[in-house]
Amino acid sequence: MTTGIYKIRQQLVAGVFVLMGAASIVSAEVPQKDRENPEGADVFLIFCAGCHGVDGFAAYPAAPSFSMGDRLHKDDSTLLRSILTGKGAMPPWEDKLPVSMLRNAIRYLRIMNERVKVGQSPRQQKLPTTMFLFQPTGERKPYWWQLDGEQ
Numbered sequence: 548m549t550t551g552i553y554k555i556r557q558q559l560v561a562g563v564f565v566l567m568g569a570a571s572i573v574s575a576e577v578p579q580k581d582r583e584n585p586e587g588a589d590v591f592l593i594f595c596a597g598c599h600g601v602d603g604f605a606a607y608p609a610a611p612s613f614s615m616g617d618r619l620h621k622d623d624s625t626l627l628r629s630i631l632t633g634k635g636a637m638p639p640w641e642d643k644l645p646v647s648m649l650r651n652a653i654r655y656l657r658i659m660n661e662r663v664k665v666g667q668s669p670r671q672q673k674l675p676t677t678m679f680l681f682q683p684t685g686e687r688k689p690y691w692w693q694l695d696g697e698q
């Protein structure tokens with residue numbers, strides 16, 4: 548039997564696990580702080596990039612493009628609050644990922660923007676082998692899904 552949540556998830560998620568070839572974009576000038584925050588990149592690429600784009604350019608118009616600096620004038624605690632509670636078409640994350648992971652993801656949003664500002668590629672690490680790809684349904688109601696598919 549499919550649960551209600553599972554049905555919604557089917558609308559939202561176009562292929563839950565998408566295996567992607569590891570496209571390596573390596574620069575000789577990876578800033579030191581990127582190496583200090585590899586987990587931020589992983590969190591973003593695995594859980595957020597389906598909407599916000601693997602290179603920080605939004606995968607659909609409603610989502611901010613962090614590589615362009617969208618929303619990054621807000622401070623970290625404001626961004627964290629939005630992520631935890633959800634905002635517009637973005638679902639709440641407070642029951643899905645620990646705050647420490649979300650804080651690292653926020654640091655990575657700023658790193659992508661800093662790279663673009665100095666003319667670098669926003670992403671300089673490989674794509675993870677497993678990523679969640681989310682699709683907007685175009686509806687105003689909140690999005691919701693469960694990562695493990697069970698209640």
Ligand code: HEC
Pocket residue numbers: 590591594595596597598599609610611618621625626627629630634635636637638640644649652653681682683690
């Ligand atoms: C289902 C698509 C989707 C996913 C997945 C998603 N977001 Fe978003 N996110 C959005 C949309 C759409 C907005 C714009 C919301 C608005 O202002 O209406 C947004 C806004 C934001 C903002 C700006 C908040 C503000 O206060 O302006 C941040 C920061 C953010 N997302 C971070 C993340 C992070 C980190 C993740 C992964 C843990 C994530 N998002 C996953 C769709 C998504």
